[in-house]
Amino acid sequence: MASALTSEIPGADPAWHRRHDHPYFKESHYKLQRFVREYVDREIAPNVEEWERNAEVPEAAFKRHASLGFLAASAFPIPKEYVKGVTLPAGLSVDEWDEFHDAIIIDEMARCACLGTIWGINGGATVGGPPPRPLWVATAEGKISCSSSAWTATSLSLFGSDVAGLTTIAKKTPDGKHYVLSGEKKWVTQGRWATHGLVAARTGPAGAKGISVFIVPLDNEKISKRKIENSGVSSSGSTYMEFDEILVPAENLLGKENQGFEIIMSTFAHERLWVGITALRLGRVAYEDSYRYALKRETFGKPLFENQVIRQKFSRMANLLEPTQAYVEELVYRSVRLPSLDFSPLAAMLKVQAAHNLEKISRETQQVFGGLGYSRQGQGQRVEQISRDVRVLVVSGGSEEILLDMIAKQQRKLAHL
Structure with missing residues (x-):
């Protein structure tokens, strides 16, 4: 697949691609955008169909991804004091990295059009916690390292659903040196090959005030793993796990006991921004592929695009894409300038909308492609893949029913009404 800075199809890329006139971009942003686009076109996109079919991203691809600095850049904001000297994508330095570099990687990675690969190669790579616990961060070698520990991991999963009401339990041993962890977790991204997991468990009373978070080694005979068969995201390594009274060292507690809810919730705003950017780009990918097809596909003696009803479809889709792009740009800018409580409902709105x-x-x-949009091979393959992946974006990060209620409550509270 030939790589270009921008597609010739109108609407396939944001407007700033054609003019290089983004109001918040410096040369480093354009450099990064080109670097990631060429990398995805050359090394990721040609392989996603095979990886999705095999339900796994190869270890060599994962290590290559890490060597280019993508795992180190996956934390937001980047903990600069822990990654000094680490090479980031496009050879950029930690000091010049900002929120728009983060957004560029999210956007360009989504051009591979396979959510399973996006999660399988980059999801759950970096974790951290408040002082006094050290922060764990992915290095350029693709390992998880800790400032005060020698053990490393080739990948790390983040899991702990049903946050305030979770039933996984961790009890401290009488000598205080370990916790005994029991319970189950579903839909653990990268769970089949991750060597460590960030696990939320109940250590105190019911509700949000009794939750703690642990870094758990997953190479344990008392942890059973089973592949989850989903409609899409096959290469994400989605896994069901059961913990049968495993011992976790007390020093693997992240943050303080019973204060894990804050750690988990702190990730949601950026996750929802990520979903918004990813969904927007997947929409552009589907739009671009169907636009190309409509230009060359002939029906009743003329190209499909020459039918007014088809042109209207593209105009309606563009009317969904471009306003969302403007909202994305605003929220990326505000993501580091607004208090987290103010930003949270805005990110939730983007997630629902996108x-x-x-x-x-x-x-x-799929309507434009007809039967080809239902085929896992050929010209409509990416559109078909997106049709199976889209539902997990609607549900992940909070379903729209829950988020819409949360948005109204949070905004009223912020307005002191």
Whole structure:
């Protein structure tokens, strides 16, 4: 696949691609965008169909991804004091990295059009916690390292669903040196090959005030793992795990006991921003592929695009993409300038809007392709893949029903009404 800075298809890329006039970009942003686009086009996109079919991203691809600095850049904001000297993508330095570099990687990685690969090669790579616990961060070698520990991991999974009401339990041993962890976790991304996991467990009373988070070695005979068969995201390593009274060293507690809820919740705003950016780009991918097809596919003696009803489909899809792009740009800018409580409902709005838009675009682009949009091979392959992945973006990071209620409550509270 030939790589270009921008697609010739109108609407396939944001408007700033054509003019290099983004109001917040410096030369380093354009450099990074080109670097990631060429990397995805050359090393990721040609392989996603095979990786999805095999339900795994090869270890060599994962290590290559790490060697280019993508895992080190996956934390947001980057903990600069822990990654000094680490090479980031495009050879950029830690000191010049900002929120728009983060957004560029999210956006360009999504051009591979396979959510399973995005999660399988980059998801769950970096974790951390408040003082006095050290911060764990992915290094350029693709390992998880800790400032006060010698043990490392080739990948790390983050899991702990049903946050305030979770039932996984961790009890401290009488000597205080370990916790005994029992319970189960579902939909653990990278769970089949991760060597460590960030696990939320109940250590105190019911509700949010009794949750703690642990870094757990997963190479343990008392941990059973089973592959989860999903509609899509096959290469993400989605796993069901059971913990049968495993011992976790007390020093693996992240942050303080019973204060893990804050750690978990602190990730949600950026996760929802990530979902918004990813859903927007997947919408552009489906739009671009169907646009190309409509230009060359002939029906009743003329190209499909020459039918007014088809042109209207593309105009309606563009009317979903471009306003969302403007909102993304605003939220990326505000992500480091607003208090987290103020930013949270805005990110939730983006997540709901972008995922809902992708559902509509997925349907319309499959309509343009006809039967080819239902095939896992050929010209409509990416559109078909997106149609299976879209639902997990609608649900992940909070379903729209829950988020819409949360948005209204949070905004009223912020307004002191």
